[in-house]
Amino acid sequence: MSQKPVNKNATRNAARLLDYLCETAGKSIITGQHTQTNQMEEITYIHEKTGRRPKLRGFELLAYSPNINYEGASYECLKEIYDNRGTLDTALEWAMTSEGILTFSFHWFSPLGGRDKSFYAANTDFDVSRVLIEGTPEREAFYHDMDKIADLLKPFCDKDIPVLWRPFHESDGDWFWWGAKGPETARELYKLMFEHYTGKHHLDNLLWVWNCRLPEGYPGDEYVDVVSVDVYLEEYRATDYAGEYEELVRNTSDKKVAALAEVGYLPDTELLERSHVPWAYFMTWSKEFIIGEKYNTTGNLIRTYASSYTLHE
DSSP states (O other): OOOEEEEEEOOOHHHHHHHHHHHTTBBOOOOOEESSTTTOOOHHHHHHHHSSOOOOEEEEEEGGGGGOOOTOOOOHHHHHHHHTTTHHHHHHHHHHHHSSEEEEOOOOOOOSSOOOTTTTTGGOOOOOGGGSSTHHHHHHHHHHHHHHHHHHHHHHHHTTOOEEEOOOOOTTSBBBGGTOOOOOHHHHHHHHHHHHHHHHHHOOEEEEOOOOOOGGOOOOOGSSSSSEEOOOOOSSSOOOOOHHHHHHHHHHOOSSSEEEEESSSSSOOHHHHHHOOEEEEEOOOSSSGGSSSSSSSSHHHHHHHHHHTTEBB
16 A cells, blocks of 8 residues: 555655555554653553563643633643643654654643533533534634644644644544534544645644544545544453454545554454554553553563564664
């Protein structure tokens, strides 16, 4: 498989990264880890246990949300915000001093209203469907927030550091405000952002990662560089996630490189080496999903990072 970035003005390094993902898929798999806090304790843990570090790091932008309601926020919410501050500085420094790959997640506190962790639909009355209507306060707030985040992303573009950008993730569910009105609405939000970020802000270093497995949500091949899925199995089983791959490409596109954007359990590298399911990368979720024995055993972690099939720092 070979692809050109959907942004025709994509930077040289963004195009190179997409080439690399396409070349990797089915031959190897890039190891990835989400780092929810600026301390990146997950990376330290992996290195302590395996002697290696993941090649792809996921950084979280939630603390950069322009509309955070601190008044009455729970301790858990405030701790998540404070622990997350400064992640973009850390990401930029790491990208400039390594050959690693960046991907960003954004648990976006609702642009208007909301309480506590207002990226959850249950914690906000923000009506996302009104973003699609010209002249509404919801649309104005949505664009206001997008502009603020665009300014924070520009240093990466200025240095031609490519970013796997995954906005409006898990829109096949209704737990986040951007998915609360269905995947079709989230699809339109994604297209609005794509046009705004490529047309106005010229964030040409972004590769666009779509993260919904429902066919009615797919924005179209002209908007997507990578199709991806988040998979959290109820209990551990050795898997190459072949079934999830078939479902994903059937419902989105078989012309795009595919990724396990979030997993609870590590894929089984022995199975992958036999099946060659063409996942370009996986990213294990943070905290207890990788630290400790609750989800991934130390034995499985060591086997994954010692495998000749995996790529790491």
